[in-house]
Every structure is written in C-alpha cells, then in structure tokens.
Amino acid sequence: xxxxxxxxxxxxxxxxxxxxxxxxxxxxxxxxxxxxxxxxxxxxxxxxxxxxxxxxxxxxxxxxxxxxxxxxxxxxxxxxxxxxxxxxxxxxxxxxxxxxxxxxxxxxxxxxxxxxxxxxxxxxxxxxxxxxxxxxxxxxxxxxxxxxxxxxxxxxxxxxxxxxxxxxxxxxxxxxxxxxxxxxxxxxxxxxxxxxxxxxxxxxxxxxxxxxxxxxxxxxxxxxxxxxxxxxxxxxxxxxxxxxxxxxxxxxxxxxxxxxxxxxxxxxxxxxxxxxxxxxxxxxxxxxxxxxxxxxxxxxxxxxxxxxxxxxxxxxxxxxxxxxxxxxxxxxxxxxxxxxxxxxxxxxxxxxxxxxxxxxxxxxxxxxxxxxxxxxxxxxxxxxxxxxxxxxxxxxxxxxxxxxxxxxxxxxxxxxxxxxxxxxxxxxxxxxxxxxxxxxxxxxxxxxxxxxxxxxxxxxxxxxxxxxxxxxxxxxxxxxxxxxxxxxxxxxxxxxxxxxxxxxx
RNA sequence: GGGACGGUAGCUCAGCCGGUCAGAGCAGGGGACUCAUAAUCCCUGGGUCGUGGGUUCGAGUCCCACCCGUCCUACCA
Numbered sequence: 001x002x003x004x005x006x007x008x009x010x011x012x013x014x015x016x017x018x019x020x021x022x023x024x025x026x027x028x029x030x031x032x033x034x035x036x037x038x039x040x041x042x043x044x045x046x047x048x049x050x051x052x053x054x055x056x057x058x059x060x061x062x063x064x065x066x067x068x069x070x071x072x073x074x075x076x077x078x079x080x081x082x083x084x085x086x087x088x089x090x091x092x093x094x095x096x097x098x099x100x101x102x103x104x105x106x107x108x109x110x111x112x113x114x115x116x117x118x119x120x121x122x123x124x125x126x127x128x129x130x131x132x133x134x135x136x137x138x139x140x141x142x143x144x145x146x147x148x149x150x151x152x153x154x155x156x157x158x159x160x161x162x163x164x165x166x167x168x169x170x171x172x173x174x175x176x177x178x179x180x181x182x183x184x185x186x187x188x189x190x191x192x193x194x195x196x197x198x199x200x201x202x203x204x205x206x207x208x209x210x211x212x213x214x215x216x217x218x219x220x221x222x223x224x225x226x227x228x229x230x231x232x233x234x235x236x237x238x239x240x241x242x243x244x245x246x247x248x249x250x251x252x253x254x255x256x257x258x259x260x261x262x263x264x265x266x267x268x269x270x271x272x273x274x275x276x277x278x279x280x281x282x283x284x285x286x287x288x289x290x291x292x293x294x295x296x297x298x299x300x301x302x303x304x305x306x307x308x309x310x311x312x313x314x315x316x317x318x319x320x321x322x323x324x325x326x327x328x329x330x331x332x333x334x335x336x337x338x339x340x341x342x343x344x345x346x347x348x349x350x351x352x353x354x355x356x357x358x359x360x361x362x363x364x365x366x367x368x369x370x371x372x373x374x375x376x377x378x379x380x381x382x383x384x385x386x387x388x389x390x391x392x393x394x395x396x397x398x399x400x401x402x403x404x405x406x407x408x409x410x411x412x413x414x415x416x417x418x419x420x421x422x423x424x425x426x427x428x429x430x431x432x433x434x435x436x437x438x439x440x441x442x443x444x445x446x447x448x449x450x451x452x453x454x455x456x457x458x459x460x461x462x463x464x465x466x467x468x469x470x471x472x473x474x475x476x477x478x479x480x481x482x483x484x485x486x487x488x489x490x491x492x493x494x495x496x497x498x499x500x501x502x503x504x505x
Numbered sequence: 506g507g508g509a510c511g512g513u514a515g516c517u518c519a520g521c522c523g524g525u526c527a528g529a530g531c532a533g534g535g536g537a538c539u540c541a542u543a544a545u546c547c548c549u550g551g552g553u554c555g556u557g558g559g560u561u562c563g564a565g566u567c568c569c570a571c572c573c574g575u576c577c578u579a580c581c582a
Contacts, residue, residue, distance in 0.1 A: 183510095186577095188510095189508085189576085193578070268577095293575095333517090336510075336511060339517095351530080356544095359542060359544050360545090361541095362541050365541095367540045367541080371540085410518095424545055425545090495542095496542080
C-alpha cells in the first residue's frame with residue numbers, strides 16, 4: 001500500500017465552470033478512486049484561486065465587496081462536487097481558508113531566507129486576465145493571445161524570485177524522471193523551455209494595483225504576493241504546511257506520490273516555477289505532473305462570448321453525472337484538443353453504457369430471475385465455451401492498471417467495454433434460452449444453464465467492480481443488482497438510460 | 506526563425522523497437538436470434554496510411570524536404 005496525493009489546479013473563480021473544468025476534476029477523481037479501490041491511502045484535493053486581480057475588477061463592476069463576490073462564484077465550482085459525483089477529500093479557497101495565508105507566508109519566508117528574493121523595477125505589458133506579463137512578440141495584433149484584450153503597460157518595483165539559480169537542478173529533476181511530466185511530449189517541451197534559459201520572475205505586485213486584494217508580502221506592506229505564487233502554494237498549505245506540520249509531513253513529504261493534474265496552458269507554472277519555489281524553500285517536490293489537453297465545444301474554443309461554455313452542472317443534470325464522466329474518460333484524446341458535443345456524449349453513453357454494458361447486466365439479471373428465481377448458480381470449474389470470456393475478464397485489471405499508470409483513461413475505459421462486448425458475445429454463443437427450453441421440454445439437467453448464468457453474473461460483477469472508479473454511482477447499481485457477491489440477484493432494472501437529443505438541437 | 510505533436514476508411518480514432526499493419530468503433534448495407542433498454546450477435550469496408558523523394562530484400566512504421574492543423578519558444582531588420 002502506498003500513500004497517494006492527487007490535486008487539480010485551482011481555477012480562478014471568475015466566471016462559471018465549463019466542461020474543461022469538468023474534465024480535470026473527473027480525471028483527478030478517477031485517479032483518486034482508482035487508488036482507493038486498490039487499497040492505497042489517498043488524498044485528493046481541489047479548490048479555488050480567489051486572489052486574482054480579475055476578481056477585484058469583477059466585484060467592482062458589480063459594486064459588491066470582493067469577499068462576497070468570490071464566495072458567490074466559488075459556489076459554482078464547489079457545487080460540481082455533487083453534480084459530477086466527485087470524491088475530493090479537501091477543497092481549499094485561497095482567500096478565506098485559514099490554512100492558506102500562514103502557509104504562503106511561511107513559504108515566502110523560506111525562499112527569502114534562502115536569499116532568492118530581490119527587488120527590481122520592471123516594465124512590461126500585463127494581461128490581467130492571465131495575471132502574466134507578455135512580450136510584445138507574444139501578442140496578437142497587440143492583444144493578449146488568450147483573452148484578446150489589450151494588456152496594460154505596467155511599471156513598478158516588485159520582488160523577484162531567482163529562478164535562474166534552479167535551472168540546472170530543474171532540468172535534472174525532470175530529465176531524470178524524479179519529477180515525471182506526462183505525456184512525454186510535454187516533458188520535452190518543458191525541458192526545452194528550461195534549457196533555453198530561465199529568467200527570474202516577479203513574485204509580487206504593488207498593493208495599489210492589486211487594490212489591496214491578496215496576501216501582503218511579509219515585511220513589505222506595499223506589496224502583495226503575486227497570485228501565481230500564492231495560488232501554487234495551495235498544494236502545500238491545504239495539507240498543512242505552515243499550520244500543521246505533522247499533517248503536512250504525512251500528506252506531502254512522506255507521501256509516495258504527489259500528483260498534479262493540470263491543463264496544458266499552465267505547464268510552465270507547475271513544471272518550472274513551482275518546483276523551483278519548493279527547492280528554494282526546502283520542500284519536497286511533486287513526483288508527477290499530468291498535463292491534459294483542452295476541450296473545445298461545438299467546434300470552437302470555449303468562451304463565454306461564443307456561447308458554447310457548456311455548464312457541466314447542467315450537462316450532468318440533463319444526461320447524468322456518469323454519462324458526462326464516461327464521455328470525458330472514454331472519448332477525450334490524449335494528444336490534441338477534443339471537441340465536446342452533446343451528440344458525442346449521447347452516442348458514447350448509448351453505445352457503451354446502455355446498449356453494451358447496461359444491456360448485458362439487464363439480460364443477465366433477467367435470465368437469472370426468470371430461469372432460477374434469482375438464485376445465482378455456482379461458477380463451473382471448467383467451462384470451455386467461456387474460455388475467451390474468462391481470458392478477457394481476467395486480463396482486464398492488469399490492462400487497466402497499465403493504462404492508468406500512463407494516464408490513458410481512454411484505453412482503460414475501452415478495456416471495460418471489451419469485457420462487455422465479450423459478455424454479450426458469450427450470451428449469443430451459449431444461448432441460455434435454448435438451454436432453458438431443453439430443461440423444460442426435454443428434462444435436461446440444469447448444469448449447462450447453471451454454468452452459463454454463473455459465468456454471466458461473474459462477468460457483470462467484474463464489470464461493476466472495474467467501473468467503480470469511473471462511474472461510481474452506476475457501478476454501485478450494477479453490483480447491487482447482481483447480488484453484491486451474494487447468492488441472489490435483485491430485480492432487473494436498467495442501470496443506464498438511453499439518451500436522446502431534443503429534435504430542436 | 507527554432508522546436509513539439511498531429512495529418513490512417515464518411516465520422517472518431519488504434520497501429521510499440523520496420524516484414525498478417527492496412528485495423529477498431531460509429532454511420533451505411535444484408536442476415537440471425539429473442540434472454541434483454543427496438544437492445545444483442547454474424548457478414549459486409551475499390552482507404553494512393555498529408556505530398557514528394559530516399560534507406561532497405563521489404564516502410565503508416567526509419568531519413569530528408571515540403572504542405573496543412575494545433576501548441577510551445579524566440580527583443581532580425
């Protein structure tokens with residue numbers, strides 16, 4: 001058994017969540033549930049990044065205090081926990097969680113003690129939306145490539161972090177695999193960025209420009225800690241850095257794996273700045289960073305203005321949490337962005353869940369009820385007709401383990417569908433209804449049908465077990481209906497409903 | 506400008522270190538069955554594996570160039 005910690009990035013809460021957020025939450029949740037099922041000691045964490053300047057502006061625009069604005073919008077993210085059937089152990093809000101500020105201050109003090117901070121005047125083009133400086137050349141027609149807004153020309157005296165000191169050590173950590181960046185193409189991308197030369201970066205903003213929102217720099221009330229420095233710290237402040245050292249040791253320093261799940265847009269912060277900050281402060285580094293791609297929706301980049309920012313809460317309500325979970329796991333490619341459409345979700349749900357797995361469970365449970373009054377026969381020691389089914393069933397767990405280790409959720413999900421396929425094929429080949437008729441009309445012995453039914457129940461139970469991390473709600477239903485390993489099945493009831501799109505769409 | 510990753514059947518995609526690698530699923534066509542959520546099973550694919558070269562006995566699978574897409578990175582007029 002090992003100790004496993006997995007974390008999402010914390011989204012800044014301005015605006016509503018979209019399917020892209022759901023993707024990251026679901027992937028992380030599946031990793032956590034998977035490890036728990038295997039018996040590991042697991043801690044899964046998410047939260048919200050509240051201290052961005054953007055929140056101040058939005059709050060001002062609405063004429064409400066920042067605190068209450070942030071509390072309100074954060075609810076949209078918090079509520080996804082239930083809507084998507086997530087199993088996070090912790091949710092940290094950087095503005096109001098009492099654990100956060102002391103930890104950030106401690107981290108700051110540790111970097112300062114190392115001599116990694118210095119003051120410098122900086123002039124640059126700053127995009128408030130990104131909370132990031134851009135070089136002239138990075139802009140698209142003078143506008144932020146992410147937000148399409150004109151960045152502000154900013155000149156101020158800030159604290160800088162000596163990132164340049166850590167260039168070699170960072171390259172070593174990543175190329176050696178001690179800090180594993182996945183997929184490999186992302187690791188190469190990070191390494192080439194590091195090798196191109198790292199420059200110190202600014203880790204504070206003037207109190208004035210931050211409108212007083214954020215965490216003041218210890219010993220310098222004129223400056224506020226840069227929101228990225230602040231936000232990244234959540235990964236250690238939540239487990240107790242700066243507030244509960246015993247807990248922190250347990251859930252960070254002494255954990256066997258510390259895994260970040262992030263989107264491709266913030267690799268630099270997580271694979272370069274963050275490990276460097278930790279090295280500076282003398283804190284253990286994360287062990288893995290899994291980078292996912294982005295989702296588009298209806299063929300376009302997700303944005304509020306395009307009107308395609310699908311609300312995952314609404315999707316889950318409309319199609320079911322497990323249908324949405326299944327889509328993000330089964331249909332999202334590892335390389336390249338994937339387009340979300342309702343149609344794709346519905347197709348996946350109907351093909352894999354309703355028609356394949358759901359129907360197999362349904363026909364199995366129905367037959368056990370019809371032919372054996374719900375009593376599950378004993379599994380035959382020898383069943384030549386089920387050789388292939390047994391082979392596929394027995395191999396699934398290892399194949400899934402391999403896929404999960406590579407963060408290949410799609411392949412893992414496919415393995416489960418293959419088990420369902422083989423189960424359905426077995427039903428056709430074994431024709432239990434013919435065996436039942438033979439018992440009735442020809443007084444045939446029950447052993448043949450017993451063996452088939454037992455094989456099918458075993459398959460459905462295995463499907464339920466394999467699905468636990470992916471579709472927790474539905475997996476529980478399958479297991480319950482199949483008798484939970486006991487001697488009887490329940491009444492048949494469709495586990496997955498067939499979905500339809502409104503004709504209007 | 507440099508680099509990464511994609512470009513494989515109508516659609517979504519598998520194809521590791523070169524030799525059943527020309528595939529799966531969906532869609533389409535035909536058939537079977539009835540236990541089941543009009544579900545399932547079987548049969549059915551005349552695709553220049555982005556383009557052009559090269560290496561090799563043999564290349565989606567390696568090399569070079571180019572085109573298209575996406576993404577990193579870069580203060581050259």
